Amino acid sequence: MKRSNTKRNRWQDHYSRRAKKEKFPARSVYKLQEIQRKYNLIKKGDKVLDLGCSPGSWLLLAAKLTGAGGRVVGVDLQPVSIEIPSNARVYKADILSINDEFFRSEGQDFNIILSDMAPATSGSKHVDSARSFNLCQAALSIAQNMLIPGGSFVCKIFQGEDFKAFSDSVKSSFNKTRIFKPQSSRKASREIYIIGLGKK
Numbered sequence: 377m378k379r380s381n382t383k384r385n386r387w388q389d390h391y392s393r394r395a396k397k398e399k400f401p402a403r404s405v406y407k408l409q410e411i412q413r414k415y416n417l418i419k420k421g422d423k424v425l426d427l428g429c430s431p432g433s434w435l436l437l438a439a440k441l442t443g444a445g446g447r448v449v450g451v452d453l454q455p456v457s458i459e460i461p462s463n464a465r466v467y468k469a470d471i472l473s474i475n476d477e478f479f480r481s482e483g484q485d486f487n488i489i490l491s492d493m494a495p496a497t498s499g500s501k502h503v504d505s506a507r508s509f510n511l512c513q514a515a516l517s518i519a520q521n522m523l524i525p526g527g528s529f530v531c532k533i534f535q536g537e538d539f540k541a542f543s544d545s546v547k548s549s550f551n552k553t554r555i556f557k558p559q560s561s562r563k564a565s566r567e568i569y570i571i572g573l574g575k576k
């Protein structure tokens with residue numbers, strides 16, 4: 377027990393130190409970096425929606441990748457802890473109660489929708505994966521409405537009994553789907569990313 381805690385702490389320290397050095401507010405940035413390296417989803421000039429964007433690591437990386445001609449819109453229950461890049465905008469809102477009207481002013485022509493949303497953990501695996509599934513369904517519904525045809529979707533889910541149902545829903549809306557576990561995600565963590573490529 378002690379050994380694995382120590383190993384886990386070392387792992388966390390490594391990515392946290394690196395994030396601090398590279399001026400990202402959270403080590404989660406390395407998960408998106410790995411996804412980007414493998415799938416090259418975010419391109420210059422793209423319009424990206426980042427659901428669950430706080431504290432702002434993915435938002436910073438996405439803003440850098442899209443460049444001055446791109447746009448990144450972030451949404452979270454919590455405020456971000458970063459200086460918002462000039463090509464980005466952040467809304468404080470609950471994805472579970474947001475309606476499409478909210479985004480109307482941002483258009484429905486996103487190239488990529490990212491969801492790194494995670495529920496507040498309860499200590500019960502069953503409850504946490506059910507909450508994660510709810511967030512994923514809300515993110516997928518937004519993706520179905522707001523992505524351009526051919527657009528991509530990246531969604532974190534806690535693996536649980538609803539995983540297959542969610543993965544099947546993504547499959548029905550996208551030409552291809554991929555399941556990705558970044559190396560920078562702890563092996564013991566049940567989080568995994570479902571990637572939808574080519575929105576139908």
Ligand SMILES: C[S@@+](CC[C@H](N)C(=O)[O-])C[C@H]1O[C@@H](n2cnc3c(N)ncnc32)[C@H](O)[C@@H]1O
Pocket residue numbers: 402404405427428429430431432433434435451452453454469470471472492493494495496511
């Ligand atoms: C793991 S953090 C995201 C980290 C972020 N990708 C980054 O790199 O900085 C998960 C986020 O999901 C947000 N979240 C959870 N439920 C949400 C909801 N219903 N609506 C909006 N955001 C939510 C949390 O507030 C939290 O900031």
